[in-house]
Amino acid sequence: EVQLVESGGGLVQPGGSLRLSCAASGFTFSRYSMDWVRQTPGKGLEWVSYITSDSSTISYADSVKGRFTVSRDNARNSLYLQLSSLRAEDTAVYYCARRAYGSGTYYNFHDYWGQGTLVTVSS
Amino acid sequence: DIQMTQSPSSLSAYVGDRVTITCRASQGISNYLAWFQQKPGKAPKPLIYAASSLQSGVPSKFSGSGSGTDFTLTISSLQPEDFATYYCQQYNSYPLTFGPGTKVDIK
Numbered sequence: 001e002v003q004l005v006e007s008g009g010g011l012v013q014p015g016g017s018l019r020l021s022c023a024a025s026g027f028t029f030s031r032y033s034m035d036w037v038r039q040t041p042g043k044g045l046e047w048v049s050y051i052t053s054d055s056s057t058i059s060y061a062d063s064v065k066g067r068f069t070v071s072r073d074n075a076r077n078s079l080y081l082q083l084s085s086l087r088a089e090d091t092a093v094y095y096c097a098r099r100a101y102g103s104g105t106y107y108n109f110h111d112y113w114g115q116g117t118l119v120t121v122s123s
Numbered sequence: 124d125i126q127m128t129q130s131p132s133s134l135s136a137y138v139g140d141r142v143t144i145t146c147r148a149s150q151g152i153s154n155y156l157a158w159f160q161q162k163p164g165k166a167p168k169p170l171i172y173a174a175s176s177l178q179s180g181v182p183s184k185f186s187g188s189g190s191g192t193d194f195t196l197t198i199s200s201l202q203p204e205d206f207a208t209y210y211c212q213q214y215n216s217y218p219l220t221f222g223p224g225t226k227v228d229i230k
Contacts, residue, residue, distance in 0.1 A: 035219070045167070045210060045221035061218050095166055108214035109157045109172040111179075116166055 002026040002112045004096050009117030016086050016121070022079040022096030022114055030054075030074035033099040035110065036081050038092035038119075048094070049081065064090075086121045093118050125149050125213050129222040135230040140201045144225045146194040146211035155215035158187055158196045161224075162207045170209075171196065201227070 008020040022034070036048040049070040050059045058070055069082040079096050094117050097110040126149035136142050146156065154174035159167035169178045171187040174194055184199045198205055206229055211222040 037219075044223050045212070047217075047219040047221075050217075050219075059217055100172070105155055105215060106173065108155065108219070109169070109212075111169055111172075113166040113169070 002098070004098065004112055004114035006094060006096055006114045006117035009094065009119045011120045011122065012083075012086055013123050014087060014121055018083045018086065018119060020081040020083065020094055020117055020119070022081075024077045024079065024098075027098075029072075029077040032101060034072065034079045035097045035099065036070060036079075036094060037097055037110075037113075038090075038094045039116070040092040046092075051079070083119065086119075088121050091119060091121045124218055125152060125216060125220050127211055127213055127220050127222040129209075129211060129225050131225060132223065133226040133228070135228055136201050137230050138201055138203060142198045142201050142227060144196045144209055144211075144227075146189075146196070146222050148192045148194075148213055148215075151191045152213045152215035154190045155213060156187075156189065156194050157212045157214060158185075159210045159212065160205075160207045161210065167210060198227075203229075 003025045005023045012018050031053055033052045035050050038048050039045050048061050051070045067085045071080045096114045098112040100107045100109055100111050128147045130145045156174045158171040160170050161167045170181050170185050174189050175187045186197045188195050208224045208226045210224045
C-alpha cells in the first residue's frame with residue numbers, strides 16, 4: 001500500500017525556519033517525481049515545489065522561491081522541504097504528493113497524497 | 124499563470140441526484156486536467172486525470188469530460204459519502220494551479 005506521511009510542522013515565529021519531511025513507503029520511491037502542495041482557508045490549494053526522481057530538475061512557486069528548498073534522499077525514501085524566512089502567509093497545511101510514473105506532461109498529475117502537516121507562522 | 128475557475132462555488136443536492144460541476148481554464152490546457160475530492164480534515168483524494176480517466180479504485184459514478192478550456196465533473200447518483208468539496212487542477216504548465224473548489228452538501 002502506498003503511504004506518504006508528512007511530519008515536521010509546528011508553530012514558528014516570523015523569519016524562522018522549519019524542515020518538513022515526507023516518508024514514503026509501499027512503492028519504489030526513487031522512480032517517482034514528487035511535489036509539495038499547501039492549503040490555506042483563504043487561498044485554497046497552492047502548488048509549492050517539484051522535484052524529479054533523481055533531483056535533476058527542481059522548480060518552485062514564485063511565492064516561495066529563494067526561501068524554500070526541496071530535496072530528497074532516495075536511500076531513506078524521504079522527501080524534504082526546508083522552509084526559511086517564514087511569513088504569516090506561509091501558514092498552511094503542507095502536503096507531499098506523488099506524481100504518476102512516467103515522463104512528459106501527460107504524467108504530471110498526482111496519484112497519491114499524504115495526510116498533511118500544519119505549519120503556523122505567528123509571534 | 125493559468126487561472127482556474129469553478130462553478131458553482133457550492134450546491135445542495137439530494138441523495139440520488141445527478142450533479143455536474145464545471146471548471147474553466149483561463150487558457151487552453153488540452154486535456155491536462157485533474158479532479159480531486161476533499162472531505163473536512165482530510166487530504167485531497169485524486170478522482171480523475173487527463174480530464175476523463177478514472178484514478179485506480181474510483182467508482183464509475185464519477186466521470187469527467189472536456190478539453191481546451193472547459194471541463195465538467197459529473198457524479199451520476201449522489202451518495203452520502205460523496206458530500207465533499209471538489210477541486211479541479213491544471214497540470215499543463217507551471218505553476219500547477221487549482222480551482223477554488225465546489226462544496227457539495229446535503230439538501
